[in-house]
Amino acid sequence: MTDTRTWEQPxxxxxxSGGLSLGTKFFVLGVLAVxxxxxxxxxxxxxxxxxxNYRRAVAxxxxxxxxxxxxxxxLLAVPVTVLSNVRDQNGGTVQRRVGRTLLIAPQxxxxxxxxxxxxRKRGIHEAIVYQSxxxxxxxxxxxxxxxxxxxxxxxxxxxxxxxxxxxxxxGIETVAIISGDDExxxxxxxxxxxxxxxxxxxxVPVDLSGSFADGGAPAEFVLDLAFKGSQTLRxxxxxxxxxxxxxxxxxxxxxxxxxxPATRTVSEAGFEAHWAVPQLARSIPSAxxxxxxxxxxxxxxxxxxxxxxxxxxxxxxxxxxxxxxxLFVGAAFLVIFAIxxxxxxxxxxxxxxxxxLMMIIFYxxxxxxxxxxxxxxxxxxxxxxxxxxxxxxxxTLFSGRIWAFSAFGGFALLYGxxxxxxxxxEAALLAGGIAAFAIVTAxxxxxxxxxxxxxxxxxxxx
Numbered sequence: 001m002t003d004t005r006t007w008e009q010p011x012x013x014x015x016x017s018g019g020l021s022l023g024t025k026f027f028v029l030g031v032l033a034v035x036x037x038x039x040x041x042x043x044x045x046x047x048x049x050x051x052x053n054y055r056r057a058v059a060x061x062x063x064x065x066x067x068x069x070x071x072x073x074x075l076l077a078v079p080v081t082v083l084s085n086v087r088d089q090n091g092g093t094v095q096r097r098v099g100r101t102l103l104i105a106p107q108x109x110x111x112x113x114x115x116x117x118x119x120r121k122r123g124i125h126e127a128i129v130y131q132s133x134x135x136x137x138x139x140x141x142x143x144x145x146x147x148x149x150x151x152x153x154x155x156x157x158x159x160x161x162x163x164x165x166x167x168x169x170x171g172i173e174t175v176a177i178i179s180g181d182d183e184x185x186x187x188x189x190x191x192x193x194x195x196x197x198x199x200x201x202x203x204v205p206v207d208l209s210g211s212f213a214d215g216g217a218p219a220e221f222v223l224d225l226a227f228k229g230s231q232t233l234r235x236x237x238x239x240x241x242x243x244x245x246x247x248x249x250x251x252x253x254x255x256x257x258x259x260x261p262a263t264r265t266v267s268e269a270g271f272e273a274h275w276a277v278p279q280l281a282r283s284i285p286s287a288x289x290x291x292x293x294x295x296x297x298x299x300x301x302x303x304x305x306x307x308x309x310x311x312x313x314x315x316x317x318x319x320x321x322x323x324x325x326x327l328f329v330g331a332a333f334l335v336i337f338a339i340x341x342x343x344x345x346x347x348x349x350x351x352x353x354x355x356x357l358m359m360i361i362f363y364x365x366x367x368x369x370x371x372x373x374x375x376x377x378x379x380x381x382x383x384x385x386x387x388x389x390x391x392x393x394x395x396t397l398f399s400g401r402i403w404a405f406s407a408f409g410g411f412a413l414l415y416g417x418x419x420x421x422x423x424x425x426e427a428a429l430l431a432g433g434i435a436a437f438a439i440v441t442a443x444x445x446x447x448x449x450x451x452x453x454x455x456x457x458x459x460x461x462x
Contacts, residue, residue, distance in 0.1 A: 029337060029352060033330040036356045040325040043363045047322060050367060051315040057125035062230035065120060065129045066171025069229035070303060071111075072236035073164040073201070074138050074221060076104040077193045078208065080145075081154040082289065097153065101193045101290040106138040107218065109239025115248040117308050124371050128308045129230045130248075131173075136223040138239065142212045143287040150289065160208040162221060163191045165201035165236075171228035177204055178222040193290065234305035237277040238284055244275040250308050257304030258282075275304060314375035317422050318367050324432065328418055329359050331439055335410035336394050338443065345398040355390055362386040383415040 062068070080102045083095045113134030120129050145152040162184070166172060169189060177184040184204045192203040211219040234257060235244050249270035255261055259281070261273040282302045321328075333352060340347050362382050369378035391411040395404035421432045 025349075026337065028349065029333045030330070032349070032352060032356065033326060033333055036329050036360065037326050039357070039360050040322060040329075040363070043325070043360060043367075044319070044322045046364070047315060047319050047367055050371065051319070054125045054315060057122040058127040058230070061120050061122055061127040061129065062168075065230060066228035067168040067230050068232035068234070069132070069171060069227065070167040070234040070236065070305075071134070071136075071165070071225075072299065073238060074106065074136065074162050074223060075164075075238060076102075076140055076206070076208065076219070077161040077163050077191065077203070077290075078102045078104065079156045079159050080152045080289070082148075082150040082152050084150050100150075102143070102148075102152065102155065102287060103290055104140055104143050104287050105284060106239045107141045107241070107286075108137075108139045109237070109242045110137040111135070111235065111242075111244040113246060115233060115246055115250070115306070115308075117248065117250040127230060128250075128310060129228065130233070130250075130308060131226070131228050132233060134223075134225045136221075136225065138221050138223075140211075140219040140221075142218075148287060148289060152289075155212075157209040157212050158207050160206045161192050161203045162206050163193070163201060163203040164223065165191075165199060166227065167200055168229065169200045169202065172202070173226040173228065174224070175202065175226075176224040178224075179206065179220070232305065232307050234303045235275075236284075236299045236303050237282050238299070239277075240279040240286060242275070242277040244304075245273070246306060247272045248306075248308075252309045254307040254309035255305075256307055258302050259304040271306075273306065277302075277304070314370035314378070317375050318363070318370060321366065321418065321422055322363055324418065324421065325360070325363065327432075327436065328414070329356050331414055332356070332359055332390070332411070334439065334443055335407070335414060339394065339398060339403050339406055339410070343398045343400065343403045345403070347394070347397050351393075351397065355393070358386050358390050379419055383419070387411045387415050 078101070080100055081097050082100050084098045084100075085093050086096050086098075087093060111134055113132055115130050115132045117128055117130045120127050145155065162177065175187050177187065184206065187202050187204045189202050191199060191201055206219075206221075208219055211217060233246075235242075237259070247270065251266070251268050251270055253264075253266060253271045253273070255264065255273060259275055259277050262276045264273040265271060282299075284299055284302060332355060336347060336352065336355065339345075365382035365385065366375075366378055369381055372378070373381075388408075391407040394407040394411075398404075398407075417435045421435065424431050
């Protein structure tokens, strides 16, 4: 049987006679692009799985090196006797003397130090770790015992302890504590204020009778600390006046927490940041009664500090790229469809399907290469490989050099636009919206005289 299907005269109103109308084919291609979201979802799951592997590797490095560190203190812990209401055998309430621990916050807390970053690898995954050397100066004044509740009737100032909380004590390297002209010995892990208070930190015995019991001068301590950590360093502003100054050669700090630096300088050579937290800015009491061996509060709502941020975390970029996947594949179909309409050639739906699958393979290549060579180089290689294949395949289906150049130019613009959207960070949504607006606008006006239906449109007849 002779095939009677023929192409009509090339022009803006041409259509494939005896086959799908351009309007029907355009609709089918939209359905095909949405259908390809199923394999795109599988690629997204692959990205999540690989990122989970990365986080496990980082956690393992932190477990061996030292995890994210939060420094709280120093505080003074003093055994006290308080009057507490307790129930007797008859169900009544009587006052009895019970032992408690008084926690005293410093009047002034000054922290200065250096954070030296380093990179550690486990397999193909890399984590940012650091070594920190801090000098902590704390000045304590005598607390107002009459203002406390329950009432304090006695305090044993000779059995005081200087306590410091550090979230991962495994990272500690050296501790030196100086009081006046003397260096205090006997630092021990834990807080030493009860069986239930064995949190991550250390304490050292101090005799406070010369300062608090006899109305002497304020107690002052200087702590020189060296410890290791991973990615994050936080501080709790326990001082009535808390000042923290950090310097580091890391050029990409991310300042986070309840308070941002009062002043900061960031350059390619590193950063310097200074925090100043006044007493009225945080709700931390100057003295508090700990119930027996109750844990030492770390005041998470008031913590502040810095993250050693990695600005090109490729899993986040690949994840965002996959979320644009349906639009990306749809835009590729639009490029090919526009060439098909203008050239008078024909591309089968099976060819469109293979093209869409190649665009999805682009994401798999991007993820695999990014883990090895970084995102920018991986994008160039994955886009170059798949873009040349798809554009070359498209060009072979339509006769004429102009359509070959149009195919290569269209896909180069498409891949370049996606990279621009991904690299703009905060302005990514704006850039993506503008690009989509431009593509649809060009498609609307470029095909305004196309005969989308089998019978021809009024515009085409006119």
